[in-house]
Structure formats: C-alpha cells, structure tokens
Amino acid sequence: MRIIVGITGASGSLYAYSLIRALHQLNVETFVIPTEMGRKVMKFECGIDVDTLKQYATVLDNSDLFSAVASGSVKTEGMVIVPCSMNSLGAIANGVGDTLMSRAASVVLKEQRKLIVVPREAPLHLIHLENMVKLSKSGAMIMPASPGFYHRPKEIWELVNFIVARILDAFDIDHSLLARWRETPITQ
Structure with a gap:
C-alpha cells in the first residue's frame, strides 16, 4: 500500500507529523510532499x-x-493533504498543476483514486466553500480538522489522533489509535 501525504502552510502540521508516523508504524509506504510554507509552519508549530x-x-x-507520483502510472491508494491551505485547495480545485503537490492531487483525481483534503481554516468565505464543492464533485473527500469530543480527550495528542484515525479509516487502514463510538462505555 502507498499513500501520498501533502503538507501545506496552513496551521495544523502536527496532524501531518502524527499521520506520517502512524503510517510508518503500520508499514504503509509513504511519500511526503511539503510546500515551502508547509516546511516553515511545521518548524514553527x-x-x-x-x-x-x-x-x-x-x-x-x-x-x-518529474517525480514518479506526478504520473498516473505509479500506483497509490491515493493522497491526503493535511493540513490543506486554502491556497493549495484553490489551486487543486481549479486544475492548476504547477507544483508536485497540485499535480499529484490532479493525478489522483483523474485516476479516480482517493483524495482527502483536510482544511484547517476558519472562518470560510464563499470562494473557499465553492472550491471545496468543486473538489467534492470531482471525487475528493473534504475532512475538516474538526476533532470530536465524545471520546473525552484530556490531552492534545488525543485530539490529533482523532483526525489521524479518521484519515486512516478513509483509506481503510486498520489501526488502534482510539476507541470507536460506543466501543467503550461512556460514564456520566
């Protein structure tokens, strides 16, 4: 199994770091494409x-x-962009393939593989929303970095793992990052 992980300059690079480590632990071959701002934000955050x-x-x-992942002949399960800035999301939604990240995302869509974008922006304006709709209509999954709280998190890593677990679930990758809804009793 192969997954491409894009990292943009949106806040939330801890999600990417945690996902990449989890994929490694689960023996999933992973290609990482960081933008220049993605590199800077990961260092800062x-x-x-x-x-x-x-x-x-x-x-x-x-x-x-010229990277292999710029070609549809290279088999992957798909790609996740986490966090996904509105700049990268807009470029992908509008077919701009001038970077490896946007080209790889375009390839994933044209090959009808899974593309997951994890936007970490708030609030959203109409252009953001329209770009998300374009991507969704093209087959992408929009997964906002909005962790749930029903598992009663007490530490940041539990919130991060919630989103990482949802990404792994979307690729149908078995994991044990957190208990699923109603798998453990909830006490009052």
Missing part, C-alpha cells in the same frame, strides 16, 4: 524540520514535476 520525516517516509521536492 512543532519544532520539527521536515527532513526529520525522512526516517518515516520518502520526502519529495514540491518543485520536482
């Missing part, structure tokens, strides 16, 4: 240089349109 991810995945250069 998490204190992690994207090169650290090389121990878990193959990190690709966003300017390398």
